[in-house]
Amino acid sequence: MEEGSRREEPQKEEEIWSWGAGTDGQLGTGKLKDELLPQLLHLPSLAASAAGSISMLACGGAHVVALTSGGRVLTWGRGTSGQLGHGEMVNCLYPKAVNSLEDHVITHVSAGWSHSGFVSDGGCLFTCGDGSFGQLGHGDYSAYSTPAKVSYFVNNHVEQMACGMRHSLVLLKGSLGSQVYGFGSGKRGQLGISVEKIKSANLPRVTAGFEDIQITTITANGDHSASLSVDGKLYTWGRGFSGSPDINVPSCTLPSLSFSQVALGWNHALLLTDDGEVFMLGGNRHGVLSNTEKLMNTAPNHLPGTESSSFTSELFILSTSLFLCPLTSFIFLVLITVDGEVMTWGWGEHGQLGLGSTSDETDPCLVRNEKEVVAISRVYCGSGFTYAVKAVD
Amino acid sequence: MEWNEELQSFTYPCPCGDLFQITKEDLRIGEEIARCPSCSLYITVIYNPEDFDEDKSKGKKQGNIIQQPQQQIPVA
Numbered sequence A: 001m002e003e004g005s006r007r008e009e010p011q012k013e014e015e016i017w018s019w020g021a022g023t024d025g026q027l028g029t030g031k032l033k034d035e036l037l038p039q040l041l042h043l044p045s046l047a048a049s050a051a052g053s054i055s056m057l058a059c060g061g062a063h064v065v066a067l068t069s070g071g072r073v074l075t076w077g078r079g080t081s082g083q084l085g086h087g088e089m090v091n092c093l094y095p096k097a098v099n100s101l102e103d104h105v106i107t108h109v110s111a112g113w114s115h116s117g118f119v120s121d122g123g124c125l126f127t128c129g130d131g132s133f134g135q136l137g138h139g140d141y142s143a144y145s146t147p148a149k150v151s152y153f154v155n156n157h158v159e160q161m162a163c164g165m166r167h168s169l170v171l172l173k174g175s176l177g178s179q180v181y182g183f184g185s186g187k188r189g190q191l192g193i194s195v196e197k198i199k200s201a202n203l204p205r206v207t208a209g210f211e212d213i214q215i216t217t218i219t220a221n222g223d224h225s226a227s228l229s230v231d232g233k234l235y236t237w238g239r240g241f242s243g244s245p246d247i248n249v250p251s252c253t254l255p256s257l258s259f260s261q262v263a264l265g266w267n268h269a270l271l272l273t274d275d276g277e278v279f280m281l282g283g284n285r286h287g288v289l290s291n292t293e294k295l296m297n298t299a300p301n302h303l304p305g306t307e308s309s310s311f312t313s314e315l316f317i318l319s320t321s322l323f324l325c326p327l328t329s330f331i332f333l334v335l336i337t338v339d340g341e342v343m344t345w346g347w348g349e350h351g352q353l354g355l356g357s358t359s360d361e362t363d364p365c366l367v368r369n370e371k372e373v374v375a376i377s378r379v380y381c382g383s384g385f386t387y388a389v390k391a392v393d
Numbered sequence B: 001m002e003w004n005e006e007l008q009s010f011t012y013p014c015p016c017g018d019l020f021q022i023t024k025e026d027l028r029i030g031e032e033i034a035r036c037p038s039c040s041l042y043i044t045v046i047y048n049p050e051d052f053d054e055d056k057s058k059g060k061k062q063g064n065i066i067q068q069p070q071q072q073i074p075v076a
Helices: A044-048 A313-322 B024-028
Strands: A013-020 A035-040 A054-059 A063-068 A073-077 A092-097 A106-111 A115-120 A125-129 A144-149 A157-163 A167-173 A179-185 A200-206 A215-221 A224-229 A234-238 A247-253 A259-264 A268-273 A278-282 A332-336 A342-346 A361-366 A378-381 A385-392 B002-004 B009-013 B019-022 B033-035 B041-047 B060-067
Touching: A054 A378, A054 A385, A063 A106, A063 A115, A115 A157, A125 A157, A167 A215, A167 A224, A179 A215, A215 A259, A224 A247, A224 A259, B009 B024, B009 B033, B019 B041
Parallel strands: A054 A106, A106 A157, A157 A215
Antiparallel strands: A013 A035, A013 A385, A054 A063, A063 A073, A073 A092, A106 A115, A115 A125, A125 A144, A157 A167, A167 A179, A179 A200, A215 A224, A224 A234, A234 A247, A259 A268, A268 A278, A332 A342, A342 A361, A378 A385, B002 B009, B009 B019, B019 B033, B033 B041, B041 B060
8 A cells, every 4th residue: 555545556457248138137237038139137245245355256047146356255046955055945136145155255156957066265075055966065965045164175275166057076186286076966867976987976986097196287077077177187077978878977078188277068078288279078069060971989189260260379368267157058169269259159049149039059250249349358158148247448 | 856745746946937747647557758838848758667657756856847849929
C-alpha cells in the first residue's frame, strides 16, 4: 500500500456469457429457457460478493459451481439432488453463495451429473449432491444438500477433484508423491482401482498404477477417467471409446505422444499435444468429424478444420485445462483459438453451439454474438450448455 | 437405468441435461425406446422381460444413444 493512496488491487472485470440448455436455470439468466446465442450475464450477486473475479467454473448436468479469486463458492441451476449445497433440494436461478463453506478458502471446484466437489486451500475435500452411487465418498449412498467433509482424507492434502457422471476422482499431493483415488460408480472401470470390475465404492479407493508416476491433472466425464503425468503422458481408464473394451486400471494412451491437456466428453476425448496439435478419441458419430470413413476405432484423428488454426502453448497456460472445455455432452465441442475466438460444432439441438440456431454442424464454426466476435479466454461446458469467460481490462 | 420414484419411470441421464425415461408399462408392452422429453435423442433399452416384474431395481441396461433425424429450424 502506498502512502497516501487508498488504491486497492485493481480488479479485472469479466464478462460471463452463457448459452444452450437452460430450463433448470443453469444459464444464470433468470429465465428458464434455452438460449441459442451467447447471453451476457448480469450477475449482481457475483459483484456484490466482493470476492474478486471468477477463477473457475464447473458445469455439471444442469448446475454450475463458480469459484471466485477470493476463495468463495457460488452455485446455481438444478438443485433437486442437493448439488448446490444450499441445504435444500430446489433449483436456483441466480448465483447464490454456499454459506457453509464461508470459513474455508476454496481453491478448486468440480461438478458431475448431479453432485459437486470443493477443495480447500488446507487440502480438505467437501462434497454434496446425489450419492446413490457412492460418488460423494462419505461411506454411504445418501444425498447431501450441504457440503460435507470427506473424512477419509483428513490426514491427506487434497489438491483436485474431478467428477464424472456418477463417479469422482481425487488427486492428492504429499511427500509420497501424487496419488489418485476413485469412488462412485465403477461399472465401466472408471475408478481404475482393480483389474476386476467394482460395481461401486462409497469410500475412496486408490487408483492403481500411479505409485511411481507423478500425476499433475485428473479429469473425468461420463464413465471416462483420465490423467496427465508431469512428463506429459496420458492415462485413460473407464468406458472404452468407439466400442473398444472398457479399461479397468489406468493405461498409458498414445505413449509416443506428449500431451498438455485432455478434455473428456461422454463418448469422446479431445487431446492437445505439446506441439499444439489436437487429437480426438472416439466421437465418431453425429458429425463431430467431417469424414467419418477415415475413422478407426481408437486411432486418434486430427480434427478437420483445425489444421490452419494455430493453437499455441501460451494460450493453454492462460486458459488451463479448459481451453479444450470439459465436454459433458458427447456430441458438441468447443475450442478456443489463439485469437480467443470460440469455435463450436456437433449437435446443436439446444442451441449449445451458440450459433443462433438449433442446427447441427459438422465443421467448426465461429461463435459470434450479433456480429461481434466474442473474444474469450476460457470456456466451460455442461450437459448441453456452455459458459465463456472474457477478461475485460 | 435407475428407477425414479417421482417420475415413476426408469431413467438415465441425457447429454442435454434432462433424463431418458421409460415406464414399467412401456416395458411391459415391449417398448424398447426410452425418450428424452427435452430433445430428439433416445436410447434403446435392453432388459429381461421376466426381471422387471419382480424387482424394479435390476435388469435394466441401456444401449447406445441415438438421435432421430432432425429437422433444420431456421432462425430469422
